[in-house]
Amino acid sequence: MLAVYVAHTNADEPLAGLVVGSLDEPAVPPGWTTVEVRAASLNHHDLWSLRGVGLPADRLPMILGCDAAGVDADGNEVVVHSVVTSDAWRGDETLDPRRSILSERYPGTFAERVAVPRRNLVPKPPELSFAEAACLPTAWLTAYRMLFTRAAVVPGSTVLVQGAGGGVATALIVLGRAAGLRVWATSRSEAKRARALSLGADAVFVPGARLPERVDVVAETVGAATWDHSLKALKPGGTLVISGATSGADPPAGLNRVFFLQLSVVGSTMGTRDELERLLRLCVERDVRPVIESERPLEDARAAFEALAAGDVFGKLVLTR
Incomplete structure (x- = not known):
């Protein structure tokens, strides 16, 4: 499948290790499912990953991306909550000492498909486009x-x-x-x-x-x-x-x-699944929409990363399929 990933990290030239190419389909552990990604948005976390912060060499290649909206295996339109907790954790996901987010220990969302725990899926309101919804989880x-x-x-x-x-x-x-x-x-x-x-x-x-x-x-x-x-x-x-x-x-x-x-x-760091649901509801009921700088196809991810690295961005950069 087509994916945007880190082949090798470089603290001084982060985009040197960025690759847009083909990788294997994601593994789907028990309790997980796959989502066909329709839109995913960039975050500064992706640049830090390219620099090697929190991403050791033994996890490479790693698909980038924390945020996504798409369609699950049952045909439902969903938003992905990107905080992945340990199986036994209950309560506020951001307080789990063993938590991670997609693209740290598990392949991220800049791909045609992403594997996520079923509990991390939140229904996407029909009032929000996939691009708008993909801006919300981080x-x-x-x-x-x-x-x-x-x-x-x-x-x-x-x-x-x-x-x-x-x-x-x-x-x-x-x-x-x-x-x-x-x-x-x-x-x-x-x-x-x-x-x-x-x-x-x-x-x-x-x-x-x-x-x-x-x-x-x-x-x-x-x-x-x-x-x-x-x-x-x-x-x-x-x-x-x-x-x-x-x-x-x-x-x-x-x-x-x-x-x-x-x-x-x-x-403060990230947010819980419940907070994501409330945020989605607020966006619909108060007619609030994310600020999107630009939307680009997944194939043009490098241009989006160049804009993010240059800092000349107002709002969110979105990759679409």
């Missing part, structure tokens, strides 16, 4: 959990989104607006700041700018480059929720500010 689910589970925002709260433009950041803006939040966003790019306003952000700023007032919550995915500003932007008792560090994972500590102002620094 970036949009991460944003949903950051806002509503980990930061526990309430309508009327002010949220600062650092680094508007990426999949998680655009999801934070759209979901925050739908939930009745006042959403502010930062970006180095004037064009991306303008697009953030068009998505519903109430105000936009250059990174590090002095804000009109301190905020209740900062949603952080950038890391080192914005960490100090994120802490300074919070009002006393505020919450910084972080799900990634695309600019580096070793930010200045700022511990004196954290304890003196009684700030909460909260980690």
Whole structure:
């Protein structure tokens, strides 16, 4: 079958090991099934995999891709929840110490077919296209959990989104607006700041700018480059929720500010199957749709990866079949 996979990793030139070619059909363990992939979306996780982060050489070749929407073996339209837990785990999937996601231990979604545990399939609402649904299980689910589970925002709260433009950041803006939040966003790019306003952000700023007032919550995915500003932007008792560090994972500590102002620094990663179901329902009932930068056929995956690596993307990149 046609697949997009890592043949070898390269920390400095990640696309050097990217291959679009033929691989064997996925194995289907007991309790698993196959999904005919109609659409799958890219995430920064795919670039990290190409660099060898979390993907040792003995697992290669590995098909990339965490997110997918398609048709299961019974003909049902489904969305794939990409967090794979150990068989005995019950409860919040993100807390299983042995969890992984597709494309880490098991072949990913950038292929004609993917094998997944049956419990990981969620019905796709007919109101969402396959491309729209394929954007939700990683970036949009991460944003949903950051806002509503980990930061526990309430309508009327002010949220600062650092680094508007990426999949998680655009999801934070759209979901925050739908939930009745006042959403502010930062970006180095004037064009991306303008697009953030068009998505519903109430105000936009250059990174590090002095804000009109301190905020209740900062949603952080950038890391080192914005960490100090994120802490300074919070009002006393505020919450910084972080799900990634695309600019580096070793930010200045700022511990004196954290304890003196009684700030909460909260980690967040991915989301549960139940949260994915609620996210899908929210998208339908509030007419919310993911921001899609472009859709390309699976055969043109390299062009999508080049765009992701260059950073000139606003929203999600989708591969289709």
